[in-house]
Structure formats: C-alpha cells, structure tokens
Amino acid sequence: MTKGVNGAKRPNGVEGAKGNRAAKRAKANKARKGGVGAKPVKAPNWFARRSGWQQAGLVLGGTAAGVGAHLLLWATAIPEVGAVVGRVPVLSTVVGWLFAGGAFAALGVLALNHDSVGPAALRRLKIVAGVWAVVGLLCIPTGFANDVVLPIDYWAGVYAGAYGVAAVPLVFFVVTLLWALTVKVLRIKNSDPTNKPVGWVLIAYSALLLVWGSSLLRM
Incomplete structure (x- = not known):
C-alpha cells in the first residue's frame, strides 16, 4: 500500500494487478456456473438411453x-x-x-x-x-x-x-x-x-x- 497526498492509502501496482486477476477469476467462475463458457454436455445416444x-x-x-x-x-x-x-x-x-x-x-x-x-x-x-x-x-x-x-x-x-x-x-x-x-x-x-x-x-x-x-x- 502507498499513501496519497492526503495520507489516504491506495493499492500499489502489484496489489492492484492481483486484485484484477482475482476479479477476473471470480467473474469466469460465475459465468461457468451460469452456463456461459461451459463445455456442452454430449447427450447419450439412443441406445444408451435404453434400460x-x-x-x-x-x-x-x-x-x-x-x-x-x-x-x-x-x-x-x-x-x-x-x-x-x-x-x-x-x-x-x-x-x-x-x-x-x-x-x-x-x-x-x-x-x-x-x-x-x-x-x-x-x-x-x-x-x-x-x-x-x-x-x-x-x-x-x-x-x-x-x-x-x-x-x-x-x-x-x-x-x-x-x-x-x-x-x-x-x-x-x-x-x-x-x-x-x-x-x-x-x-x-x-x-x-x-x-x-x-x-x-x-x-x-x-x-x-x-x-x-x-x-x-x-x-
């Protein structure tokens, strides 16, 4: 962390980059859970669906x-x-x-x-x-x-x-x-x-x- 002009703390470059990567991972996980970007599940064929x-x-x-x-x-x-x-x-x-x-x-x-x-x-x-x-x-x-x-x-x-x-x-x-x-x-x-x-x-x-x-x- 670094101090600003008024003494307020702000994230430095390394911590900011880590935060961005974490946010991207969280967004990707959320998208996968919602079905966006997930690999389509191949439906079983006609014979496999039989008992x-x-x-x-x-x-x-x-x-x-x-x-x-x-x-x-x-x-x-x-x-x-x-x-x-x-x-x-x-x-x-x-x-x-x-x-x-x-x-x-x-x-x-x-x-x-x-x-x-x-x-x-x-x-x-x-x-x-x-x-x-x-x-x-x-x-x-x-x-x-x-x-x-x-x-x-x-x-x-x-x-x-x-x-x-x-x-x-x-x-x-x-x-x-x-x-x-x-x-x-x-x-x-x-x-x-x-x-x-x-x-x-x-x-x-x-x-x-x-x-x-x-x-x-x-x-």
Whole structure:
C-alpha cells in the first residue's frame, strides 16, 4: 500500500494487478456456473438411453435377425442370382463379387465424396454404403454357406468378397502398421489419414478382391 497526498492509502501496482486477476477469476467462475463458457454436455445416444433389459433385447434381437438374414441370403438370393448369370463366366464373377466386394467400393466412394457433396447427396451415399455394408457382413462364409452349390465362376466372385470381409481385421492391422511406419519414416506431422486416402484404399481393396476372384481363387 502507498499513501496519497492526503495520507489516504491506495493499492500499489502489484496489489492492484492481483486484485484484477482475482476479479477476473471470480467473474469466469460465475459465468461457468451460469452456463456461459461451459463445455456442452454430449447427450447419450439412443441406445444408451435404453434400460438394461431393453439393450439386452435389442442385442439378442439384432443377432437373431442377422443370423436369419444370413441364412435367407445364402439359401435364396445368392443361389437364384447364380442360376441367372452362372453361364456367363466374366459376368457371373463380377455379379458374385458385388454382394460383398462391392460394399468396399461403396464405402470408398462415400469416403471420397464425404467432404465435397451436399447434405442430401451425402445422406444418400451413407444409406447406400450402409445397406451394402450390411449385405457384405451377411455374406461372411459359414458352414451353411459352404454347403450351397454355386456355378464355379459365380462362386469365385461371391467368395472373394466374402473372404475379403472376413479378413478385414487382419487387413486393418496391416494397413495401420504400414501407415505408422510411413509416418515415422517420412516424419509426417499430421498422422491422421483424411477421408480421400481412406476412400482410395477401400476402392483398391475392392478391386483387389475382384482380381482375386477372377484369377487366383480359381487356380
């Protein structure tokens, strides 16, 4: 404290600065308590708002529906399509590949256009890619699927895509490892891949499955 002309005490520069900082902190705390400047609380998603029994029922129901759809797909749709296109070797392979292998191409197109199209077009791309991805998951080969008799060229396309879906965890691990090594060797600052590289990787993987079904799988 310092004395003024009439002997009155007044705060010096240091104490005045401390008082200003304390006032600012008090104002900020008051604003946060009132909701101003506070971080918005993310609302729980639809599934998280369900009760425990409802969540269990949804999981069990979804699992049963997935198994039923898998059996229905392999018992009806895949064999019937094969009966139509099975006599044309190249066409039958491509059509068979579309069930699961085409899903990766659809996801790749979605990733490539995610940041460049309007909301309506993006919503349509998401619907197409989502439905196609579900069909691809249902194509994962099981004991029941292995017993279904299909024309050889058509079978090659179907199973190339189906095995491609089953191999996704391994492929994801390998691609992630290669990307980490690339980032380390090239010293890339932004190590998070953007949508476009991811899209091209998905499309390349889809094309690789088609090539595999057209050649190596039948050798």
